[in-house]
Amino acid sequence: MIEFWYDFASTYSYLAAFAIEAKAEAAGLRVVWRPFLLGPLFAAQGWTDSPFNLYPAKGAYMWHDMARECARLDLPWQPPSVFPRRSQEAARVALAVPPDRIAPFSKAVFAAAFAQDQDIADQSVLAALLENLGLPAAAVLARAASPDIKQLLRTQTEQARALGLFGAPSFMRGGELFWGNERIDLATLQPGR
Amino acid sequence: MIEFWYDFASTYSYLAAFAIEAKAEAAGLRVVWRPFLLGPLFAAQGWTDSPFNLYPAKGAYMWHDMARECARLDLPWQPPSVFPRRSQEAARVALAVPPDRIAPFSKAVFAAAFAQDQDIADQSVLAALLENLGLPAAAVLARAASPDIKQLLRTQTEQARALGLFGAPSFMRGGELFWGNERIDLATLQPGR
Numbered sequence: 001m002i003e004f005w006y007d008f009a010s011t012y013s014y015l016a017a018f019a020i021e022a023k024a025e026a027a028g029l030r031v032v033w034r035p036f037l038l039g040p041l042f043a044a045q046g047w048t049d050s051p052f053n054l055y056p057a058k059g060a061y062m063w064h065d066m067a068r069e070c071a072r073l074d075l076p077w078q079p080p081s082v083f084p085r086r087s088q089e090a091a092r093v094a095l096a097v098p099p100d101r102i103a104p105f106s107k108a109v110f111a112a113a114f115a116q117d118q119d120i121a122d123q124s125v126l127a128a129l130l131e132n133l134g135l136p137a138a139a140v141l142a143r144a145a146s147p148d149i150k151q152l153l154r155t156q157t158e159q160a161r162a163l164g165l166f167g168a169p170s171f172m173r174g175g176e177l178f179w180g181n182e183r184i185d186l187a188t189l190q191p192g193r
Numbered sequence: 194m195i196e197f198w199y200d201f202a203s204t205y206s207y208l209a210a211f212a213i214e215a216k217a218e219a220a221g222l223r224v225v226w227r228p229f230l231l232g233p234l235f236a237a238q239g240w241t242d243s244p245f246n247l248y249p250a251k252g253a254y255m256w257h258d259m260a261r262e263c264a265r266l267d268l269p270w271q272p273p274s275v276f277p278r279r280s281q282e283a284a285r286v287a288l289a290v291p292p293d294r295i296a297p298f299s300k301a302v303f304a305a306a307f308a309q310d311q312d313i314a315d316q317s318v319l320a321a322l323l324e325n326l327g328l329p330a331a332a333v334l335a336r337a338a339s340p341d342i343k344q345l346l347r348t349q350t351e352q353a354r355a356l357g358l359f360g361a362p363s364f365m366r367g368g369e370l371f372w373g374n375e376r377i378d379l380a381t382l383q384p385g386r
Contacts (some may be wrong), residue, residue: 186265
C-alpha cells in the first residue's frame with residue numbers, strides 16, 4: 001500500500017497523479033488517493049499564498065521546470081491562467097465520489113486544471129467531469145457540500161499535518177514520508193516492511 | 194560544460210558534490226565548480242535563517258531524507274551539530290585554490306561538514322583540508338582573505354541571483370537552470386545545444 005497525498009492546485013501533484021498508478025502496479029502496491037489542502041498548512045507557517053508566488057525566482061523556475069517535465073513525460077501542459085486555483089471544492093468532490101472512482105476523477109481534475117486551464121472550483125466544470133465519468137453529477141455535488149464531507153476534508157488535512165507533510169505531492173509508504181514527484185520512484189520501489 | 198552551483202552549508206549540495214563528476218564524465222561534460230552564498234539570496238526574500246530552520250516540518254523531513262539518501266548512495270553522513278554552518282570562509286578558500294584543485298578541495302569541505310561534523314568556518318579546519326591536498330595552507334588562506342577573492346565571491350553570488358538561482362545545488366547546462374540534486378541526471382543527460 002502507498003498513500004498518495006495531493007492538492008489539486010499543486011503543479012507537481014499533476015505529474016504524480018499521472019505516474020503513480022503504473023509505478024505502484026509495477027511494485028505490486030495498491031494506491032490510496034488522499035486529497036488534502038495545502039492552504040491551511042501554508043497558512044500555519046505564515047504563507048498566505050503559494051510559495052511559487054511569494055518567491056518569484058522559485059516560481060519562475062517552477063513554470064519552466066513544469067513545461068520541461070511535461071515535455072519529457074509526454075504529458076499535455078497548459079499553464080493555468082490563475083494560480084493557484086481554489087482546490088477545496090474539487091477536493092470535496094473527490095471525497096464524495098465512490099471510492100473506486102477517486103483515481104479517475106482526480107486525474108480528470110488535474111487534466112482540467114493543467115492541460116485545459118479550466119477553473120476547477122467552478123461547479124459546472126466539476127459537474128462535467130463527473131458526467132464524463134458516468135457519475136450522477138447533481139447527487140455527487142450535493143454530497144460534496146454536506147457537513148460530513150467538509151469535515152472529512154478538514155480531518156484529512158489535519159492528518160496530513162500530523163504526518164509531517166509540508167508540500168505536495170507526498171507519499172507515505174511503510175510509515176515513511178517521501179516529498180515531491182522526484183521521490184516517486186524511491187517511494188514505490190523501496191522494499192516494503 | 195555544466196556549471197555546478199553550490200553552498201558549503203547546503204546538505205543536498207553535499208550529495209551533488211560527490212556525484213557530479215562521474216555523471217558529467219559519463220556524458221562527456223566538463224564540470225565548472227561554482228561556489229556561492231545562499232545567505233544573501235535568502236535574505237533578499239526575507240529569510241534570515243535556513244528555510245529548514247524556519248519551517249520545522251520541512252526541516253524534519255530534510256534530516257530524515259538526507260540520512261536515507263546517504264544510506265542509499267553509500268555516502269557517510271553525520272548531521273552537523275550546528276546548522277547551517279557559516280560557509281563564507283570555505284567558499285572564499287575554494288575560490289583561492291588553484292582552479293584545478295577546486296573540485297577536490299570542495300569535496301573535502303563537504304566531507305568535513307557532513308561526514309565529520311567539523312566547523313568549516315574554522316581557519317584551522319580549512320588549513321588542515323588544504324594541507325591534506327598538499328596545498329600551501331598559509332598562502333592560500335591569506336589569498337582567501339584578500340579583497341580580490343572577497344569581491345569574486347560577491348560577484349559570483351550576484352551572478353547566481355541574476356541566473357535565477359534560489360537554492361542549491363543548482364546546475365546550469367546550455368543556458369538552462371536545473372535546481373536540486375534530484376535534477377542532476379536530467380542536467381547531465383539532456384542533449385547539449
